[in-house]
Amino acid sequence: MKKTKVIAFFIAGFLSLSVFSAELYSSVNSQQRLHDLQQRWATVNYTLKDDAQEKAFEQLVADAQQWVEQEPESAPAHIWLGIVKSTYAGAKGGLGALSLAKESRKSLEKALEIDPNALSGSAYASLGTLYYKVPGWPFGFGDDDKAEELLEKALAINPNGIDPNYFYADYWFEQGEYVKAESYANKALAAAPRPDRPLADEFRRKEVEQLLARIKREQ
Numbered sequence: 001m002k003k004t005k006v007i008a009f010f011i012a013g014f015l016s017l018s019v020f021s022a023e024l025y026s027s028v029n030s031q032q033r034l035h036d037l038q039q040r041w042a043t044v045n046y047t048l049k050d051d052a053q054e055k056a057f058e059q060l061v062a063d064a065q066q067w068v069e070q071e072p073e074s075a076p077a078h079i080w081l082g083i084v085k086s087t088y089a090g091a092k093g094g095l096g097a098l099s100l101a102k103e104s105r106k107s108l109e110k111a112l113e114i115d116p117n118a119l120s121g122s123a124y125a126s127l128g129t130l131y132y133k134v135p136g137w138p139f140g141f142g143d144d145d146k147a148e149e150l151l152e153k154a155l156a157i158n159p160n161g162i163d164p165n166y167f168y169a170d171y172w173f174e175q176g177e178y179v180k181a182e183s184y185a186n187k188a189l190a191a192a193p194r195p196d197r198p199l200a201d202e203f204r205r206k207e208v209e210q211l212l213a214r215i216k217r218e219q
Helices: 002-047 050-070 075-092 095-114 118-133 144-157 162-174 178-189 198-218
Strands: none
Touching: 002 050, 002 075, 002 198, 050 075, 075 095, 075 118, 095 118, 118 144, 118 162, 144 162, 162 178, 162 198, 178 198
């Protein structure tokens, strides 16, 4: 009887360890995928042009889609599929851009269903940006009121982040509210650097500085 209990104990322990190891591997794998997509996206979005950029974006979309298919309940996977598609839409322009923007919206909405706080509220920030960048009816789904609501939710989660403050500054600039735009742009410029995303930070800060220059010309 004792021998049977000992064997059962070791089997249970082995199974528990196997489950823990699988979960740990999945977590590590997800973090590596996230880091890889973030680094490659920054390179593609900020340093490539024309055909080279389009081909690279297509590969990023395929890789992000594969991540979603393998981890359908991963909010970061859906967020980054949405981010890649939305920035690809901005780079692509033309008729194909709107369909990409709609696909991006779907991915970001799915991320919010899974975990609205994932990646410091990035789904709210990216979706809010889509709503003020995309044309409104009858051409698109753009909605400035919806954009403001979503961007405020992003800032509630990540009040000092460079991205949500930059997006909100850009939003207010497009609304002609230059004092508000300047305030949020300065907050974006004062944001702490992200050690794991140096290239994205470098170019985002340049975008913030360019926005501040445009604001000053309008004041």
